[in-house]
Amino acid sequence: MQVSASGSMSTVSNDDNLVLSSEDSSSPDEFELELGLGLSLGSGVAKARHQALRSQYARILTAKDFPSVVSSASSSSLSSSSSSSSSSSSSSSLSRANVTAGTKRSADSVAVANGASQVVGWPPIRAYRMNSLVNHAKSPATEAFHSGEEENRCIRKADNGDGKKNGNPNDKGHVRSSLFVKVNMDGIPIGRKVDLTAHKSYEALARTLENMFNEPTTLVKLRLSGKDGPSRLLDGSSEFVLTYEDKDGDWMLVGDVPWGMFLSSVKRLRIMRTSEANGLSPRLQERNGRQKCQPI
Amino acid sequence: MNYFPDEVIEHVFDYVTTHKDRNALSLVCKSWYRIERLSRLRVFIGNCYAISPERTVERFPGLRSLTLKGKPHFADFNLVPHEWGGFVFPWIEALARSRVALEELRLKRMVVSDESLELLSRSFANFKSLVLVSCEGFTTDGLAAIAANCRHLRELDLQENEIEDNRGQWLSCFADNCTSLVSLNFACLKGEINLAALERLVARSPDLRVLRVNRAVPLDALQKILMKAPQLVDLGTGSYVTDSRSDAYNKLKSTLLKCQSIRSLSGFLEVVPWCLPAFYPVCSNLTSLNLSYAPGIYGFELIKLIRHCVKLQRLWILDCIGDKGLSVVASTCKELQELRVFPSDPYGLGHAAVTEEGLVAISVGCPKLHSLLYFCQQMTNAALITVAKNCPNFIRFRLCILDPTKPDPVTSQPLDEGFGAIVQACKSLRRLSLTGLLTDQVFLYIGMYAEQLEMLSVAFAGDSDKGMLYVLRGCKKLRKLEIRDCPFGDVALLTDVGKYETMRSLWMSSCEVTLGACKTVARKMPSLNVEIINEHDQTEFCLDDDEQKVEKMYLYRTTVGPRTDAPEFVWTL
Numbered sequence: 024m025q026v027s028a029s030g031s032m033s034t035v036s037n038d039d040n041l042v043l044s045s046e047d048s049s050s051p052d053e054f055e056l057e058l059g060l061g062l063s064l065g066s067g068v069a070k071a072r073h074q075a076l077r078s079q080y081a082r083i084l085t086a087k088d089f090p091s092v093v094s095s096a097s098s099s100s101l102s103s104s105s106s107s108s109s110s111s112s113s114s115s116s117l118s119r120a121n122v123t124a125g126t127k128r129s130a131d132s133v134a135v136a137n138g139a140s141q142v143v144g145w146p147p148i149r150a151y152r153m154n155s156l157v158n159h160a161k162s163p164a165t166e167a168f169h170s171g172e173e174e175n176r177c178i179r180k181a182d183n184g185d186g187k188k189n190g191n192p193n194d195k196g197h198v199r200s201s202l203f204v205k206v207n208m209d210g211i212p213i214g215r216k217v218d219l220t221a222h223k224s225y226e227a228l229a230r231t232l233e234n235m236f237n238e239p240t241t242l243v244k245l246r247l248s249g250k251d252g253p254s255r256l257l258d259g260s261s262e263f264v265l266t267y268e269d270k271d272g273d274w275m276l277v278g279d280v281p282w283g284m285f286l287s288s289v290k291r292l293r294i295m296r297t298s299e300a301n302g303l304s305p306r307l308q309e310r311n312g313r314q315k316c317q318p319i
Numbered sequence: 320m321n322y323f324p325d326e327v328i329e330h331v332f333d334y335v336t337t338h339k340d341r342n343a344l345s346l347v348c349k350s351w352y353r354i355e356r357l358s359r360l361r362v363f364i365g366n367c368y369a370i371s372p373e374r375t376v377e378r379f380p381g382l383r384s385l386t387l388k389g390k391p392h393f394a395d396f397n398l399v400p401h402e403w404g405g406f407v408f409p410w411i412e413a414l415a416r417s418r419v420a421l422e423e424l425r426l427k428r429m430v431v432s433d434e435s436l437e438l439l440s441r442s443f444a445n446f447k448s449l450v451l452v453s454c455e456g457f458t459t460d461g462l463a464a465i466a467a468n469c470r471h472l473r474e475l476d477l478q479e480n481e482i483e484d485n486r487g488q489w490l491s492c493f494a495d496n497c498t499s500l501v502s503l504n505f506a507c508l509k510g511e512i513n514l515a516a517l518e519r520l521v522a523r524s525p526d527l528r529v530l531r532v533n534r535a536v537p538l539d540a541l542q543k544i545l546m547k548a549p550q551l552v553d554l555g556t557g558s559y560v561t562d563s564r565s566d567a568y569n570k571l572k573s574t575l576l577k578c579q580s581i582r583s584l585s586g587f588l589e590v591v592p593w594c595l596p597a598f599y600p601v602c603s604n605l606t607s608l609n610l611s612y613a614p615g616i617y618g619f620e621l622i623k624l625i626r627h628c629v630k631l632q633r634l635w636i637l638d639c640i641g642d643k644g645l646s647v648v649a650s651t652c653k654e655l656q657e658l659r660v661f662p663s664d665p666y667g668l669g670h671a672a673v674t675e676e677g678l679v680a681i682s683v684g685c686p687k688l689h690s691l692l693y694f695c696q697q698m699t700n701a702a703l704i705t706v707a708k709n710c711p712n713f714i715r716f717r718l719c720i721l722d723p724t725k726p727d728p729v730t731s732q733p734l735d736e737g738f739g740a741i742v743q744a745c746k747s748l749r750r751l752s753l754t755g756l757l758t759d760q761v762f763l764y765i766g767m768y769a770e771q772l773e774m775l776s777v778a779f780a781g782d783s784d785k786g787m788l789y790v791l792r793g794c795k796k797l798r799k800l801e802i803r804d805c806p807f808g809d810v811a812l813l814t815d816v817g818k819y820e821t822m823r824s825l826w827m828s829s830c831e832v833t834l835g836a837c838k839t840v841a842r843k844m845p846s847l848n849v850e851i852i853n854e855h856d857q858t859e860f861c862l863d864d865d866e867q868k869v870e871k872m873y874l875y876r877t878t879v880g881p882r883t884d885a886p887e888f889v890w891t892l
Contacts, residue, residue, distance in 0.1 A: 144396030146665050151479040212887045
C-alpha cells in the first residue's frame with residue numbers, strides 16, 4: 024500500500040519553519056511523534072529524510088523509511104478517529120495512544136499523520152469547513168482515547184443532546200468558538216493563526232508560537248537556546264508575555280486557568296511586550312475569583 | 320440598428336442579461352457602449368482590484384446589483400495571509416457618495432468591517448439583498464445595523480463566513496414593520512439566538528422562502544417556526560436533537576407534513592439520526608440536499624434518508640457515505656446533476672471512505688451529472704476513463720485525492736491517462752482540479768483538448784516547465800490558473816507574458832519562479848499587477864536578489880495599477 028508523502032514539498036526555502044504551516048501542529052511535534060512511537064529513528068535518519076524531502080517534490084515515503092514501525096506494529100485494530108485526532112493534535116496523545124490502547128500504527132498512518140497535517144493548505148478544504156470538522160472530531164476522539172474503544176469510520180456524535188460527551192462543554196448544543204485563533208505579536212505586522220486543539224497544554228502552545236514568530240535574524244528573541252527547556256513566554260523571563268482575549272473582551276495572561284477552561288473562553292492571542300502587560304496581573308487575579316466554571 | 324431610437328435599443332438590451340453578453344454589446348460601437356452602460360443593472364467584478372470603485376460607479380451609474388470577489392481562491396486554504404487585502408469599504412463609500420441606488424451586494428472572500436455594514440445600511444434606502452460568502456472581519460453588530468436600517472431587506476445570506484459573535488440581539492433589530500424578508504441564512508453564526516425574536520420575525524414575513532438557522536436553534540423552536548412558515552422552499556435546520564420520543568418530535572412530524580414546498584434541505588449541525596424519519600415526506604420533493612455539515616448522519620440512517628430523495632439534483636455529502644452509499648445514490652437519484660463529497664476526516668488514512676468505485680457507480684447511475692467535487696482516498700485511470708465515457712457532460716470536475724501525489728494504486732502509473740480521458744470526452748469542461756501523481760503528459764492533454772477550460776487548479780504535479788506551457792498555449796479560454804508546489808519556473812512564466820492579459824489571474828506558490836522573472840513580467844506588462852507575497856522575515860527577503868525563489872506570486876490584470884492598500888509583506892513589482 025502506498026505511503027503518503029510528508030511535509031510541504033517546497034524546495035524554495037531552507038528553513039524548516041517556512042516549509043511547515045503556521046496553522047498546523049509545528050515541527051517539534053513531528054520529532055516527538057517519531058520518538059514517542061519507539062521508532063528509534065534517531066537524528067540521522069530524520070535528517071536524511073529531511074534533506075531528501077528538500078530536494079524533491081512530494082517524495083513518496085515508503086515502508087523503508089520506517090523499518091522499525093513495520094516490524095513492531097501491534098495487532099489491535101486502529102481507531103481512525105483517534106488517529107485523526109493524533110494527526111491533528113500534539114504528539115503526546117499519539118504516543119500515549121500507542122502505549123495505553125495498543126493501537127496499531129502502520130507505516131502508512133505514521134507517514135500520513137506526519138505528512139498530511141504538515142502540508143499548508145492541504146487538503147484544500149475551506150477553513151470554515153475544516154474548523155467545524157475538527158470541532159466534531161474532538162469529542163469522540165477524546166472518548167476513544169480514554170476508553171480505547173473502536174470508533175466508526177465516520178465521526179459520530181453519540182449524544183442525546185445533553186452534556187454526555189467528554190471534554191466538550193455542551194450547553195444546549197452551543198458550539199465552541201473557532202479552533203483557529205489569530206495570533207499577533209507586538210512589532211510584527213503579520214498575524215498568524217494557530218489551531219488550539221492541536222495542543223494539549225500551555226507549554227505545547229507556547230512552543231508552537233515561539234517557533235512561529237522566532238526568526239533567526241529578527242531582533243526579537245523569545246528563547247535563549249535549543250528546543251528543550253521551559254518556555255520563556257510563560258514564565259515571565261522573556262521580554263514578551265503571552266496574553267489572550269477572552270469571551271468578555273478582557274485581556275488576560277495565559278496560563279492561569281485550566282487548559283480546558285482556557286480553550287472555552289479564548290478568542291484570540293497576543294504576544295505582548297512585558298512592559299505593556301504589567302497592568303494585567305492584578306486585574307487577572309481579581310477576575311479569577313469571579314470567573315464562573317463551566318463543566319468540562 | 321443606428322436608425323432606432325435609444326429607447327428601443329435599450330428595450331432590446333433588457334433581454335440581454337448575462338454579464339458576458341452585456342460586455343459584448345458594449346464593444347459593438349460607441350452608441351451601444353453608451354446605451355449599455357447607462358442601462359446596466361447588474362455588474363460583476365471578479366477581482367476587486369481590477370478596477371476602481373470610482374470608475375465602476377462612473378461607468379454604470381444606474382447599477383442596482385454589484386458582485387465583488389476579493390482574495391484569490393487559495394486564500395480559502397490559508398495560503399494567503401490574513402491582512403492581504405480585499406476590503407469592501409472603499410466600494411461602499413464610492414457607491415454611497417455617488418448616490419447609486421444600490422439594491423444588492425454580493426461579496427466573496429472579502430474583508431467586511433462592521434463599519435462597512437453600517438455605512439451600507441444607512442446609504443441605500445432601497446437596499447434589498449446582502450450575500451456574503453467566505454468573508455470575514457465583521458461581527459453581529461454589523462448584522463444588527465443591517466437589520467435595523469434596511470427597511471426593505473429581502474435577503475440576508477451568510478455562507479461560511481467567519482463572524483465574531485458578540486451575542487447581541489441582532490435578530491431583534493429587525494423593525495416590527497419589516498415584513499419583506501424572503502431569504503434569511505445565518506447558519507454560520509456560532510452564538511446564541513433570541514428564539515422569540517426569530518419566531519416573531521418569521522411570523523411577520525409572509526414572503527419568507529429560505530430559512531437556514533444555526534446550531535443554537537433547537538428542534539422545538541424549529542417546529543414552532545415551521546408552523547408559521549409552511550411555505551418555505553429552502554430549510555436549514557439547526558440542532559436536530561431531542562431527548563426522547565417527545566412531544567416536540569411528534570409535533571414536528573405533523574408540521575412537516577404541511578411543508579410541501581421544501582425543495583432544499585441542509586443543516587443537521589447536530590443530529591440524532593433516529594429523528595430523521597420526520598423528514599421522509601419532505602425528502603421525496605427535494606432537489607437539493609446538503610448534509611456536508613452533518614457527520615451525525617451516517618450508515619443505515621443515511622441510506623434510508625437518501626432512498627427517499629428520488630428527485631435530487633444536487634447532493635453535498637460527507638465521505639462516510641462510503642462507496643456502497645454512493646451506489647445507493649446512483650440507483651436512487653437519477654436526476655443528479657451536482658455532487659460534492661467532502662472528507663469527514665481530512666487527516667485520516669487507510670480506511671477508504673470513498674474510492675474510485677463510488678465515483679464509477681455514480682457515473683453509471685447519474686448520466687446527467689455535470690458538476691463534481693470529490694475527495695477520495697484513491698483513484699485509478701480505469702475509473703476515470705469509465706467516468707469520462709459515462710458522463711461526457713461535465714462542466715466542473717474537481718478531484719481531490721487526500722494524498723496529493725498518489726498514483727493509480729492498481730497499476731502504479733500516474734493519472735495522466737485518466738484525466739486525459741476526462742478532458743477529451745467532456746467538451747464543455749470549464750473548471751478542472753487535478754490531484755494524484757501527474758506528469759507533464761496530463762498538461763499536454765489539457766492543452767490539447769480542454770478548449771472551454773476557464774479555471775485550472777494544480778497542486779504537486781508536473782515534471783518541468785513544459786507542463787505549464789502546454790496549458791498556457793493550449794487553453795484559449797483560460798481565465799484563472801492557480802498552481803502550488805509544482806516544478807514550474809521562469810521559462811514557463813516568461814514564454815508568453817501577453818497571455819496573462821487575457822486571463823483574470825495567475826497564482827503560483829512554492830514553485831520554481833524567481834524574483835527576477837517576476838520583475839520581467841511586471842516590466843513587460845504594465846497592465847498587470849505582479850504581487851509578491853513574502854510572509855517571513857523581511858530582512859531575509861531581498862528585493863535586489865533576482866535569483867531567489869519567490870514563495871508566492873499572484874498576478875492579475877488591472878486597469879488601475881498597483882493597489883494602495885497592500886500590506887507590508889506584499890510587494891507589487
